[in-house]
Amino acid sequence: MTHALIVVDMQHDFMPGGPLGVPGANEIVPDVRALVDDFELVIATQDWHPKDHGSFASQHPGKTGLIELDGLSQIIWPDHCVQQTHGASFVPECGLDRAVVFQKGQTPTVDSYSGFFDNAKRRDTGLHAFLQSKGVTKLSVCGVATDYCVRFTVEDACALGYEVRLCRWATRGVELQPGDIQNAIESMRERGAIIADNGRPS
Ligand code: VGL
Numbered sequence: 001m002t003h004a005l006i007v008v009d010m011q012h013d014f015m016p017g018g019p020l021g022v023p024g025a026n027e028i029v030p031d032v033r034a035l036v037d038d039f040e041l042v043i044a045t046q047d048w049h050p051k052d053h054g055s056f057a058s059q060h061p062g063k064t065g066l067i068e069l070d071g072l073s074q075i076i077w078p079d080h081c082v083q084q085t086h087g088a089s090f091v092p093e094c095g096l097d098r099a100v101v102f103q104k105g106q107t108p109t110v111d112s113y114s115g116f117f118d119n120a121k122r123r124d125t126g127l128h129a130f131l132q133s134k135g136v137t138k139l140s141v142c143g144v145a146t147d148y149c150v151r152f153t154v155e156d157a158c159a160l161g162y163e164v165r166l167c168r169w170a171t172r173g174v175e176l177q178p179g180d181i182q183n184a185i186e187s188m189r190e191r192g193a194i195i196a197d198n199g200r201p202s
C-alpha cells in the first residue's frame with residue numbers, strides 16, 4: 001500500500017483578502033505544512049485559469065449567481081488564479097516545492113473542481129494514471145475549498161477506487177450558503193471517504 005497526500009489549491013487567491021478568499025484558509029497553512037512534511041509523495045493541485053475563463057465575473061458583466069456554461073450549471077466566481085500570476089502561485093509556507101503539480105481549469109468553457117477531471121468529465125488531468133504508476137492505493141486530502149475542489153477531488157478519488165481520508169482539520173470551505181461545508185462532508189462520507197480530525201476518524 002502506498003499512501004500519498006493531495007494538497008488542493010493552496011494558492012494566494014484563495015487566502016482571506018484574495019479575490020476568492022476562503023474564510024480561515026490562512027489558519028490551516030501550518031497543518032498543511034505538517035502533513036506535507038509527513039508524506040514522501042505529495043501531489044498539489046493548482047487552479048490555473050486563462051484570464052477569460054467562462055466562470056469569471058469579468059466575462060458576465062452585471063450577472064451574479066448561476067449561469068449555464070457549455071450545457072453545465074456554473075457558479076459565477078470572482079476572477080481568480082489566472083495563469084502565471086502571483087494569485088495563482090502556491091502559498092510558500094505550505095512547502096510544496098517538492099510536490100508533483102497537477103493543474104486544472106485551463107479550458108475556458110468548462111470549470112474544473114476535481115484534481116482528476118473537469119466538471120464535464122471530458123478532460124483528465126493525468127493524476128489517476130500518475131498515482132497508478134506510483135502504486136498509490138490510499139490518499140489523504142487537505143486544502144481548499146471543502147465544498148468545491150476538495151469535495152470533487154475526494155469524490156472522484158473514491159469513485160476511482162482509492163481509499164480516501166479527508167484531513168478535515170486541514171481544510172476550509174467557501175460556504176456560499178450556510179451548511180454547504182457540512183453537506184459536502186456528508187456527501188464525501190457517503191461516497192466512502194473517511195472523515196478524520198487530527199488523524200482520528202469521526
Ligand atoms: C475553487 C471555486 C472556483 C476551489 C476553484 O479551489 O475550491 N472554487 N475555483
Ligand code: ZN
Pocket residue numbers: 047049080081105
Ligand atoms: Zn477556479
